[in-house]
Amino acid sequence: MKTKLRIALQKKGRLFEDSRDLLKEAGIKFNLGNGRLVASASKFPMEVLFLRDDDIPQTVSDGVADIGIVGENELEEKGFNLKTVKKLGFSKCRLSLAIPKEIEYTGLSWFEHKKIATSYPKILQRFFDEKNINAEIHEIAGSVEIAPGIGLADAIFDIVSSGSTLVANHLKEVEKVMDSEAVLVSSNNLSPEKEALLGQMIFRINAVMASNSNKYILLNAPNDKVDKIVDILPGMKSPTVLPLAEKGWSSVHSVIKEDHFWEVIGQLKENGAQGILIVPIEKMIL
Structure with missing residues (x-):
């Protein structure tokens, strides 16, 4: 088999x-x-x-x-x-403590002897133990965000992504405990x-x-600017430089991080790059 x-x-x-x-x-x-x-x-x-x-x-x-x-x-x-x-x-998200938005938050000591509703009691207990906070943790399977509004808890500890759920339930994020x-x-x-x-x-x-995190870039550059452009585009090892039919010009090929895309494009244009093409990469074998 x-x-x-x-x-x-x-x-x-x-x-x-x-x-x-x-x-x-x-x-x-x-x-x-x-x-x-x-x-x-x-x-x-x-x-x-x-x-x-x-x-x-x-x-x-x-x-x-x-x-x-x-x-x-x-x-x-x-x-x-x-x-x-x-x-x-x-x-990606984070696990955070949140309290009613109208309450003034004075720091972690605010949670001392408070009731906290959460679906993650072990993570929260470890955090409070590390910070020497004594709080009453209530484990809830779902809809944690409604707990303060119905009087079940003073605050919540839950997943936060965009934060829109907290806003909808009149809560505000006050302490991030972990990223996930x-x-x-x-x-x-x-x-x-x-x-x-x-x-x-x-x-x-x-x-x-x-x-997904890289793009393939092709551009034309005057030969007297190629060295500077190569410095801007280190690539995986180094950019590929090929002569063009038009004398005095070369084609430069490389890979850039998507996060640096706009910063790099600006530098390339300042150094004479023309005809810049950005192409998605379907697969990249390292």
Whole structure:
């Protein structure tokens, strides 16, 4: 029987969508139809389990799944001994303390002897222990943000992304406790065959992530400006410089980080670059 890698994914929501898209770009496709909770991937030896996000750490820890994609917040809260293989750069958020917006916040001491509603009691308790804060923590499974409004708690500790949910419930963020993003985790007891499959999967994911964060740039430059432009565009090793048919001009090709795009473009134009083209990279093998 051919070895398959079994991965646990959140069955719906933003984390599911981002995970599915990443795997699809890595050439690993699966069909989630008819309410199925298990599916086989095409073009890669993998079986997919669709679970609640808070069940993923235990599922991997128990060996039911070999690997999983889960938020760091859930991983930290559950506390299972899993290997974090790779941070994936999506589904970013933070876990923060928030209080009613009309209340004046005077610092962490404000939480002393207050009631805090949260779905992450272990993370919050560790934070308060480190800060020597004595507070009463109420664990709530969902709709944490309504707790102060109905008199259940004085404040909340919850996931914050855009902050719109806090605003809608007349709350304000006052302390960030941790940042979180999606991570790929694995069991500590994978067989050599499954470790090899995981290595292949990571290779594909690295290629996808590198391509998403970089752009291919082509431009024309006068030869007396090429050295300066090459200094601006270091590339992966160094830019490619090719002579143009028009005497005194060259074509320069390189890769730039998307984060530096506009800054670099301005510098290039100041140094005589013309006909600048920016091209998406489908895959980038490092």
